[in-house]
Amino acid sequence: MATIEVQGLTKAYGDTLANDDLEFSIERGEIFGYLGPNGSGKSTTIRQLMGFQSPTAGTATLFGADIRDQDALREVKSRIGFLPGEPAFNGSVTGEVFLDYQARLKGDSRRAELLELFTPPLDRKIREYSTGNKQMLGLVQAFMHDPDLVIMDEPTSGLDPLKQEAFNRFLRRERDDGLTVFFSSHVLGEVRRVCDRVGIIREGRLVTVETVDDLLQRGGKRVRVHTDPPLTKADLGLDGVVDFEAEGRQAQFTFTGDYDELFEALSQHRIVDVEIDEPPIEEVFMHYYGGPQRTEERNDAT
Structure with a gap:
C-alpha cells in the first residue's frame, strides 16, 4: 500500500x-x-491531505486513512510530521515553551538531535525570531517525534544556504532509513538534489509525474561548441536542435535528437572545443511553464 494515494482530488473555489x-x-x-x-x-493539495480542507471531489489516503474521514485521519496523524508554508506561532512564548507544548502532544524523541542541526534561539520569544529561525523551529517540531511521513510546504523558505544544504543531507539520510517525504517547492535546485520523483502542477492540474533523471533526460543535453569557421543551425541540418544561439565562433543549443546523428554532423566541421552537459532544471521546467498563464491571478488561498 502506498503511503499517500491521491485519486481524482479536486478543489473548487x-x-x-x-x-x-x-x-x-x-x-x-x-x-x-x-x-x-x-x-x-x-498549498491547496497539502491542506486537503492534512484534513484542513475538504475536497470538492475525489479523495486521498494517508497510510490507508481516507482524508474525508476525520476519525481515521486522526488515528494516523501521530505518524505524520507537518510544516505549513507559513507556520502560525504564538509569538509571546519562547521557542522552548513551544517545543515543550508540541512534545506533550506528540512526543519529542529526536528533539535534542534536531536542535544540533537546526539551531533556533530557544530562550528568546518567537516574536523576536528572524524568518530563518522560525523555519528552523518549524522543522524541529515536524521531525522531533520521529514520524514515518513528513509533509512540508516550501520547507527551505528563509533558510540560509548552509542550513539548506544541511537540511538536504538530513532528508537524504532519513529517506535511506525509510522516511517518506512529500514537499512542495518552487526552488528547482533543491528538487534536483534531494527528490526521487517530482510532480509538476500547473494551474491546478498535474502536468507530469516522473523521476528527476527522466525529467532531465527528456529535456535533452546542452551543447556548447567552438568551431572554425563559425557554425550555423543550417549547417547541422538536424531535428531536435532547440534554442540555437551563436556568437563569433561559439554556438550553443539544446539537443533532443539522436546523438549519433549529432556527432556525425559535428564531425563535418573543424571543432576547437565542445561541451555537452545536462540542461539546468530551470530549462526543463520552462518546457511546462513556457506558455501563457491564465490572465487572472490566483489569490494566496490556492
Missing part, C-alpha cells in the same frame, strides 16, 4: 479549480517533490 482531478501516489521511503510557482495549487 467558486468557478476556479485550485486542484483539478489530481492522481498520483507516493511509496514508502520516497522523497516526492511537488513543483510549481506560487498560485499553482500546491
Whole structure:
C-alpha cells in the first residue's frame, strides 16, 4: 500500500479549480517533490491531505486513512510530521515553551538531535525570531517525534544556504532509513538534489509525474561548441536542435535528437572545443511553464 494515494482530488473555489482531478501516489521511503510557482495549487493539495480542507471531489489516503474521514485521519496523524508554508506561532512564548507544548502532544524523541542541526534561539520569544529561525523551529517540531511521513510546504523558505544544504543531507539520510517525504517547492535546485520523483502542477492540474533523471533526460543535453569557421543551425541540418544561439565562433543549443546523428554532423566541421552537459532544471521546467498563464491571478488561498 502506498503511503499517500491521491485519486481524482479536486478543489473548487467558486468557478476556479485550485486542484483539478489530481492522481498520483507516493511509496514508502520516497522523497516526492511537488513543483510549481506560487498560485499553482500546491498549498491547496497539502491542506486537503492534512484534513484542513475538504475536497470538492475525489479523495486521498494517508497510510490507508481516507482524508474525508476525520476519525481515521486522526488515528494516523501521530505518524505524520507537518510544516505549513507559513507556520502560525504564538509569538509571546519562547521557542522552548513551544517545543515543550508540541512534545506533550506528540512526543519529542529526536528533539535534542534536531536542535544540533537546526539551531533556533530557544530562550528568546518567537516574536523576536528572524524568518530563518522560525523555519528552523518549524522543522524541529515536524521531525522531533520521529514520524514515518513528513509533509512540508516550501520547507527551505528563509533558510540560509548552509542550513539548506544541511537540511538536504538530513532528508537524504532519513529517506535511506525509510522516511517518506512529500514537499512542495518552487526552488528547482533543491528538487534536483534531494527528490526521487517530482510532480509538476500547473494551474491546478498535474502536468507530469516522473523521476528527476527522466525529467532531465527528456529535456535533452546542452551543447556548447567552438568551431572554425563559425557554425550555423543550417549547417547541422538536424531535428531536435532547440534554442540555437551563436556568437563569433561559439554556438550553443539544446539537443533532443539522436546523438549519433549529432556527432556525425559535428564531425563535418573543424571543432576547437565542445561541451555537452545536462540542461539546468530551470530549462526543463520552462518546457511546462513556457506558455501563457491564465490572465487572472490566483489569490494566496490556492
